[in-house]
Amino acid sequence: MNLHNLFYITTIVYFFTAIFYFINLISQGNKFIKFARIVVLLGFLLHTVGLVLWTIKAQHAPFSNMYESSVFFSWAIVLVYLILSYTYKWDILGTFVIPLAFLAIGSASVLPDDYKAIQPLVPALRSSWLEIHVISCMLGYAAFAVSFIAGILFLLKEKRTGKNLDKLPSQEALDTINYKSVTLGFILLTGGIITGAIWANFAWGTYWSWDPKETWSLITWLVYAIYLHARLMRGWQGRKIAWISIVGFLAVLFTYWGVNFLLSGLHSYAQ
Amino acid sequence: MIKKLASIKFTIVLFVIIAITSIVGTLIIQQADVDFLKQRYGVLFQIFNFLGIFDLYHSWWFIVLLVLLTLNILTCSIDRLGIIFRQIISPPIKVELSYITQQKFNSKIKFKTAPNLINDKISEGLEKFGYAVLGKDENVFGHKGAWSRIGVILVHFSFFLILVGAAIGGIFGVKGNIEIAEGEKVSQFYSRNSQIPYPLDFSIYLKKFTVEYYPDTQRPKSFISEVEISEKDKVVLDKKIEVNHPLKYKKFSFYQSSFGTSEKVEYIALTVKGVRNKEVFSFKVKLDEEFNLPKTDFKAKVEDFLPDFAMDEHMKPFSKSEESNNPAVLISLFKNDKFYVSFWAFKNFPEYHVSKGLPYNFYFNDFKQVYYSGLQVTKDPGVPFIYIGSGLLLLGLMFSLLSYYRRVWIKIDKDTIYIGGYAHRNPVHFEKEFNQIIDKFKQT
Ligand code: HEM
Numbered sequence: 001m002n003l004h005n006l007f008y009i010t011t012i013v014y015f016f017t018a019i020f021y022f023i024n025l026i027s028q029g030n031k032f033i034k035f036a037r038i039v040v041l042l043g044f045l046l047h048t049v050g051l052v053l054w055t056i057k058a059q060h061a062p063f064s065n066m067y068e069s070s071v072f073f074s075w076a077i078v079l080v081y082l083i084l085s086y087t088y089k090w091d092i093l094g095t096f097v098i099p100l101a102f103l104a105i106g107s108a109s110v111l112p113d114d115y116k117a118i119q120p121l122v123p124a125l126r127s128s129w130l131e132i133h134v135i136s137c138m139l140g141y142a143a144f145a146v147s148f149i150a151g152i153l154f155l156l157k158e159k160r161t162g163k164n165l166d167k168l169p170s171q172e173a174l175d176t177i178n179y180k181s182v183t184l185g186f187i188l189l190t191g192g193i194i195t196g197a198i199w200a201n202f203a204w205g206t207y208w209s210w211d212p213k214e215t216w217s218l219i220t221w222l223v224y225a226i227y228l229h230a231r232l233m234r235g236w237q238g239r240k241i242a243w244i245s246i247v248g249f250l251a252v253l254f255t256y257w258g259v260n261f262l263l264s265g266l267h268s269y270a271q
Numbered sequence: 272m273i274k275k276l277a278s279i280k281f282t283i284v285l286f287v288i289i290a291i292t293s294i295v296g297t298l299i300i301q302q303a304d305v306d307f308l309k310q311r312y313g314v315l316f317q318i319f320n321f322l323g324i325f326d327l328y329h330s331w332w333f334i335v336l337l338v339l340l341t342l343n344i345l346t347c348s349i350d351r352l353g354i355i356f357r358q359i360i361s362p363p364i365k366v367e368l369s370y371i372t373q374q375k376f377n378s379k380i381k382f383k384t385a386p387n388l389i390n391d392k393i394s395e396g397l398e399k400f401g402y403a404v405l406g407k408d409e410n411v412f413g414h415k416g417a418w419s420r421i422g423v424i425l426v427h428f429s430f431f432l433i434l435v436g437a438a439i440g441g442i443f444g445v446k447g448n449i450e451i452a453e454g455e456k457v458s459q460f461y462s463r464n465s466q467i468p469y470p471l472d473f474s475i476y477l478k479k480f481t482v483e484y485y486p487d488t489q490r491p492k493s494f495i496s497e498v499e500i501s502e503k504d505k506v507v508l509d510k511k512i513e514v515n516h517p518l519k520y521k522k523f524s525f526y527q528s529s530f531g532t533s534e535k536v537e538y539i540a541l542t543v544k545g546v547r548n549k550e551v552f553s554f555k556v557k558l559d560e561e562f563n564l565p566k567t568d569f570k571a572k573v574e575d576f577l578p579d580f581a582m583d584e585h586m587k588p589f590s591k592s593e594e595s596n597n598p599a600v601l602i603s604l605f606k607n608d609k610f611y612v613s614f615w616a617f618k619n620f621p622e623y624h625v626s627k628g629l630p631y632n633f634y635f636n637d638f639k640q641v642y643y644s645g646l647q648v649t650k651d652p653g654v655p656f657i658y659i660g661s662g663l664l665l666l667g668l669m670f671s672l673l674s675y676y677r678r679v680w681i682k683i684d685k686d687t688i689y690i691g692g693y694a695h696r697n698p699v700h701f702e703k704e705f706n707q708i709i710d711k712f713k714q715t
Contacts, residue, residue, distance in 0.1 A: 126514070127515045191665055216297060
C-alpha cells in the first residue's frame with residue numbers, strides 16, 4: 001500500500017474526530033465524546049503503522065524533510081494528547097488539540113509530490129543523536145501545543161460564559177493543565193536542544209553556532225524559563241501565565257516553521 | 272548592588288533582553304562580507320556596524336549580557352544554597368500544636384475516645400505515602416520530594432557550568448580548516464581569524480578519500496578520509512574520519528567538512544594510434560612520466576593537465592575551474608631523445624588533433640584526479656563542561672519539575688489528631704494527597 005495514501009486516510013480520520021469533538025461541544029451532554037475517543041485511537045493506530053512502515057522503507061527515522069517532519073509532529077501531538085488525557089482525564093481538550101494535529105498532517109498532505117518522496121539521508125543527518133534530538137523537540141513542541149490550547153481556553157473563559165463552555169475544564173484546571181504540559185515540554189525541549197548540540201558537535205565540531213534555528217530554539221527555551229520562574233517563584237497564575245504560554249507557542253511555531261521559510265541557515269539542510 | 276545582581280527579577284530582565292537581541296541577530300545577516308553588507312543595508316550599515324550587529328553574538332555587549340547572566344546565576348545560587356539545604360536537612364521537626372494548626376493545609380480528626388494510635392503506627396502510615404519520617408517523639412514529621420530541592424540546585428549550578436564552558440571555549444578554543452590532498456602530509460592549520468598557521472606537534476597524512484554512494488544512486492551516503500597520524504615520522508594512529516565520526520587526537524578533533532578534486536592527477540589513460548600502420552597502444556601514465564612507443568624511435572610524456580581547459584587573451588592555456596569540464600593534457604613527443612613537438616589532447620573532443628601530420632594520433636581517454644579532503648580542526652577545552660553541565664541540567668530539571676517538596680506534621684492531643692501540611696509548590700496536587708492522608712487516618 002502506498003504510504004502517502006495511508007497518511008491521507010489518517011488525515012481524514014482526524015478530520016472526522018475533530019467533527020465529533022465539535023458536535024460534542026455544541027450538543028447537549030457528552031454523548032459524542034465516546035465516538036471521538038474511538039475514532040482518534042483508530043487514527044493514531046493508522047498513523048503509527050504508517051510511520052513504522054515509512055521508517056522501514058526509508059531506512060531512516062521519518063523527519064528528514066518537511067513532509068516527514070509535519071507527519072511526525074502531528075503524531076507527536078496526538079501521542080502527547082493521549083498520554084495527558086488518559087493520565088489526567090482531559091478528554092475534552094481533544095476538541096482543540098485534534099484540529100491542530102489535523103492541520104499539521106493536512107499541511108503535509110497538500111505539499112507537492114516532489115517534497116513527499118522518500119529520499120536517502122545526506123551524510124550529515126545520519127546520526128542517532130539527531131534522531132533523539134528531533135523526537136525530543138517534537139514531543140516538546142506537542143506538549144507546548146497542549147499548554148497553548150489551555151492558555152487560549154483560559155482567556156476565552158475569562159471573556160465568555162455559556163453552557164457549552166461549561167463542558168470545558170474549569171479555569172483552575174486549565175491553569176494546571178497549562179503548567180503540567182509546560183513542565184513536560186520544557187524537559188523535552190531542554191533534552192532536544194542538548195542532543196542537538198551534541199549532534200552538531202559530532203557533525204561540525206561546534207556545539208553551538210548561533211544559526212537561526214538554534215537561536216530560535218534558545219529564545220523559545222528562554223520564554224518558558226521565564227514562565228517557570230514567574231510561576232514558581234513569583235506566584236504568577238491564570239491570565240498572565242496563559243499569555244506567556246501563548247507567546248511561548250508562537251515562538252515554537254516560528255522555530256519549527258518560520259525559520260525554515262523566512263530565515264536561512266544550517267538547518268535549511270533538513271528541508 | 273550584590274542583592275540586585277542576585278535577584279530573580281534581574282534574571283528575568285536578562286532573559287528578556289537576551290531573547291530580544293537574539294531575535295535581531297536572526298533577522299540581520301551575520302558574519303558576512305563587508306562590501307555585501309554595505310550594499311545591502313546602505314545608510315544603516317554604519318550604525319549596525321558600530322553596534323556590532325553584524326556579528327551580534329560575539330559583540331562586546333552581548334558577551335557582557337552573558338557574563339552578567341553568569342554572575343547572576345552564581346550569586347543567586349550561592350545566596351539560595353544554604354537556604355535550600357537547611358530546608359531539607361534541618362526542617363522543623365518538633366513543633367508546637369499551634370504551628371500545625373497555622374499551616375495552610377491543616378485538619379483535625381476528633382475521636383470519641385482517645386485513639387490508641389501510637390506515633391510508630393502513624394509514621395508507618397505516612398511512610399506508605401512515600402514520606403521520609405524524620406521524627407516521631409512528640410509529633411510525627413515526614414517530608415517528601417527533597418530531591419526536587421536538590422534538583423533546583425543542580426539546574427542552576429549546571430547552567431552556570433554551561434556558561435563557564437562556553438567562556439572557556441571562547442577564550443582557549445581554536446578552530447580552523449585543513450585541506451589535504453591524497454598522498455599529502457600536513458602538520459599545521461589556519462585558524463578562522465588569523466593568517467598565521469597554527470602548528471601541530473604531529474602530522475596528518477591523507478591516504479585516501481572516498482565518497483560512498485547509496486546503492487544504485489548518485490546520492491552520497493558518506494564522505495570518508497583515511498588518515499594516518501604520525502609523530503616524529505612514526506605512525507601512531509591509522510583511522511577513518513567520516514561525517515558524524517570525527518577523529519580525536521591529543522586535544523584536537525578533526526571533522527570531515529568538505530572535499531574536492533585538486534588539479535593533480537593520479538593517472539592519465541591514453542591511446543595512441545598509428546596513422547599509417549594502424550598500430551594501437553594503450554598507456555596509463557603519471558604526470559611527467561616518460562613512456563616509449565614500442566618499436567619506434569618515439570618517446571612521449573604528459574607535461575601538464577588542466578581539468579577545465581581555456582585560453583587567456585595571450586592564447587595561454589589555463590584552467591577555468593577545478594571542475595573537470597574540459598579536461599586536457601599537454602603531450603610532448605621526443606624522437607631519438609630530442610624534443611620533437613608538443614600539443615594538447617582533449618578528453619571531450621577526441622577528434623581535435625593538433626597533432627595533425629604526425630605519424631601517431633593521441634587520444635586522451637580517461638584520468639583520475641586526486642581528491643583533497645577538507646577537515647575542520649577544533650580544540651575546545653570547554654566541551655567537557657558543556658557536556659557535564661547539559662547532563663546535570665537535564666537531570667536537575669527532571670528532579671525539580673517532576674516532583675515537589677512537601678511536609679506533614681501529625682500530633683495526637685488527647686482525643687484529637689492534628690495534621691498540618693506544607694507544599695513548596697503545586698498546592699492543587701498536595702491538597703489531594705493531604706486529603707488522602709487524612710482519610711487514611713480516619714479509617715484506622
Ligand atoms: C536558564 C536556566 C534556568 C533554568 C532552567 C531554571 C529553572 C528553575 C527551576 C526549575 C526552578 C524551580 C523552582 C522551584 O523551586 O520550585 C528554579 C528556581 C529558581 N531559579 Fe532558576 N532557572 C534558570 C536560571 C536562573 C537564573 C539565572 C537565576 C538567577 C538568579 C535563577 C534563580 C532562581 C531562583 C532564585 C529560584 C528559586 C530557588 C529556590 O527555590 O530557592 N534561575 N529555576
